[in-house]
Amino acid sequence: MECEKGLKVSEDVVCPFCGCLCDDIKVTFQDDEITRLANSCAISIAKFQHYKEDRIPSPLIRENGQSSSVSLEEAVKETSKILVNARYPLLYGWSSTSCEALKVGIELAEELGGVIDNTTTTCHGPTILGVQDVGESTCTLGEVKHRADLVVYWGSNPVHAHPRHLTRYTLTPKGKFRAARKDRVLVVIDVRKTSTARQADCFIQVEPNKDYELLSALRMAIKFEEIEQVIVAGIPKEQIEELADLLISCQFGVIFFGLGLTMSSGKERNIEAALSLVRDLNRKTKFNIMPMRGHFNVTGANKVTTWQTGFPYAVDLTKGYPSYNPGATTALDILNRGECDAVLIVASDPLAHAPKTAVQNLLKIPVITIDPRISLTSLIAKVAIPTALVGIEAEGVAYRMDGIPKILKKITNPPAGFVSDVEVLKMILKEVRKQKGAS
Amino acid sequence: MRVTLITGRTLGQGQGKEIGKTSERYRDSVAVCEIDPEDLEKLQIEPGTSVKITTDSGSVVVKGVKSTQPPHPGLIFIPYGPWASTIMEPKTDGTGMPSMKGLKANIEPASDQPVLGIRQLLKEQYGV
Numbered sequence: 001m002e003c004e005k006g007l008k009v010s011e012d013v014v015c016p017f018c019g020c021l022c023d024d025i026k027v028t029f030q031d032d033e034i035t036r037l038a039n040s041c042a043i044s045i046a047k048f049q050h051y052k053e054d055r056i057p058s059p060l061i062r063e064n065g066q067s068s069s070v071s072l073e074e075a076v077k078e079t080s081k082i083l084v085n086a087r088y089p090l091l092y093g094w095s096s097t098s099c100e101a102l103k104v105g106i107e108l109a110e111e112l113g114g115v116i117d118n119t120t121t122t123c124h125g126p127t128i129l130g131v132q133d134v135g136e137s138t139c140t141l142g143e144v145k146h147r148a149d150l151v152v153y154w155g156s157n158p159v160h161a162h163p164r165h166l167t168r169y170t171l172t173p174k175g176k177f178r179a180a181r182k183d184r185v186l187v188v189i190d191v192r193k194t195s196t197a198r199q200a201d202c203f204i205q206v207e208p209n210k211d212y213e214l215l216s217a218l219r220m221a222i223k224f225e226e227i228e229q230v231i232v233a234g235i236p237k238e239q240i241e242e243l244a245d246l247l248i249s250c251q252f253g254v255i256f257f258g259l260g261l262t263m264s265s266g267k268e269r270n271i272e273a274a275l276s277l278v279r280d281l282n283r284k285t286k287f288n289i290m291p292m293r294g295h296f297n298v299t300g301a302n303k304v305t306t307w308q309t310g311f312p313y314a315v316d317l318t319k320g321y322p323s324y325n326p327g328a329t330t331a332l333d334i335l336n337r338g339e340c341d342a343v344l345i346v347a348s349d350p351l352a353h354a355p356k357t358a359v360q361n362l363l364k365i366p367v368i369t370i371d372p373r374i375s376l377t378s379l380i381a382k383v384a385i386p387t388a389l390v391g392i393e394a395e396g397v398a399y400r401m402d403g404i405p406k407i408l409k410k411i412t413n414p415p416a417g418f419v420s421d422v423e424v425l426k427m428i429l430k431e432v433r434k435q436k437g438a439s
Numbered sequence: 440m441r442v443t444l445i446t447g448r449t450l451g452q453g454q455g456k457e458i459g460k461t462s463e464r465y466r467d468s469v470a471v472c473e474i475d476p477e478d479l480e481k482l483q484i485e486p487g488t489s490v491k492i493t494t495d496s497g498s499v500v501v502k503g504v505k506s507t508q509p510p511h512p513g514l515i516f517i518p519y520g521p522w523a524s525t526i527m528e529p530k531t532d533g534t535g536m537p538s539m540k541g542l543k544a545n546i547e548p549a550s551d552q553p554v555l556g557i558r559q560l561l562k563e564q565y566g567v
Contacts, residue, residue, distance in 0.1 A: 042453075042454055045454075160447075161453070191445060192508045192516065208540070265538075265541050267536055352524065353521075357496075359524070359565060363567060379561070
């Protein structure tokens with residue numbers, strides 16, 4: 001929307017931060033500077049207000065510890081050379097970029113004969129393994145807003161990680177059949193009394209690494225089986241039975257779970273138990289379950305990888321066809337074992353978030369980063385290519401945590417000479433094909 | 440003192456990383472350890488001073504702060520970020536997922552040791 005001179009208002013902007021993909025952000029620009037934001041959470045405000053800061057001014061190539069500015073074409077050529085010469089390249093990241101970028105990335109992995117993995121591997125990878133074993137009963141966030149009268153957050157603290165989840169979808173929105181907070185019951189199960197737990201009607205403080213035990217006891221309780229232990233996972237059995245009664249007695253319940261389940265002891269077994277609990281609950285009432293996805297397009301990364309290769313993450317294309325073996329073809333395992341000999345990182349920062357062994361091996365091989373902003377990985381990269389920020393300076397598609405696609409808008413121009421991840425990846429793919437043809 | 444270590448997101452960590460990975464705000468939001476008030480007393484740690492956290496994977500010095508989400512005696516919390524990552528368990532148990540919650544750790548006062556900036560941390564931990 002164009003207003004008075006120099007003033008521009010972009011409405012219904014989708015926030016490219018977390019899996020909520022809030023699509024009601026209103027951004028006001030005055031002469032290319034954001035002067036006002038409406039409907040943004042604290043993190044979204046930081047995202048929009050600081051998007052121009054901490055940017056790499058131009059593509060960089062690092063030689064003997066010194067980085068030099070190069071043209072985009074030179075950076076693409078060097079990237080392609082590294083990838084073509086690699087025996088087992090790893091292409092990793094993809095959860096904070098568009099579906100279109102990942103589509104090109106998969107084509108590139110196929111062309112190179114490498115492994116392509118997204119950050120699911122270190123967040124809800126165990127969730128996918130659990131779903132593949134058990135199946136899931138799920139729904140959209142819209143259905144939750146209109147119908148859910150019981151909401152459980154398990155191992156998840158949305159007040160901090162998905163700040164508008166409670167107000168837009170679960171606790172206080174005005175839904176068709178649930179008009180206000182009083183129409184909903186909130187249960188929080190966590191190892192700490194988190195900010196989310198403080199809003200709960202019922203808080204269960206489970207002992208660390210004991211979620212599987214509590215899930216198993218709950219499954220028994222909802223089937224009216226006798227729990228022999230007096231206390232399970234730090235919770236008295238009477239409290240577990242009361243919680244089971246609460247779960248059974250709702251009309252439409254939903255469990256949102258976070259990394260408290262996937263990262264704790266048991267990992268995918270915890271998820272299998274949670275999915276099984278929901279399956280059992282559906283014999284008594286209507287119940288759903290949904291992972292709280294973190295990066296704004298990690299769900300899209302799974303969708304695109306699945307429809308392109310048949311598998312949601314950790315796809316090995318070295319044999320000329322896709323194969324998938326979590327624990328072997330997952331990025332962190334490959335890095336831990338020091339198997340890959342070149343890494344392309346797109347919109348991710350393993351130097352900041354991967355454990356030490358993986359980082360130590362990463363530092364032994366050539367690393368290429370494609371990222372709009374400075375990441376710690378970009379500081380050590382052999383080639384660092386800056387791009388336009390998707391959702392602010394470039395458009396693209398992303399999937400909300402419940403599998404609903406949203407179009408991320410371009411609301412302003414990128415710095416001069418910057419193009420989108422999609423364009424850069426297309427250039428690399430073209431150059432890789434050229435270099436392979438020549439070799 | 441033996442404790443259980445968990446990591447996770449916080450509002451400050453989310454804001455800090457959007458402000459910039461090399462910013463002081465990022466370091467101030469993630470190079471911290473939330474400690475239960477009871478444990479702070481037991482360990483005689485003055486909130487705001489350095490603490491050293493050690494796991495099987497290594498040690499890191501961060502700022503010890505009073506937990507905003509107590510009570511959780513015997514449990515400490517560090518937000519996701521490079522400080523926490525250096526002491527995480529890299530093994531994935533065949534799932535692809537490292538163990539970043541529920542780790543056994545040791546915490547001790549380290550008021551004489553500084554909390555390193557990001558570039559110093561990378562130098563100390565990885566030599567880069």
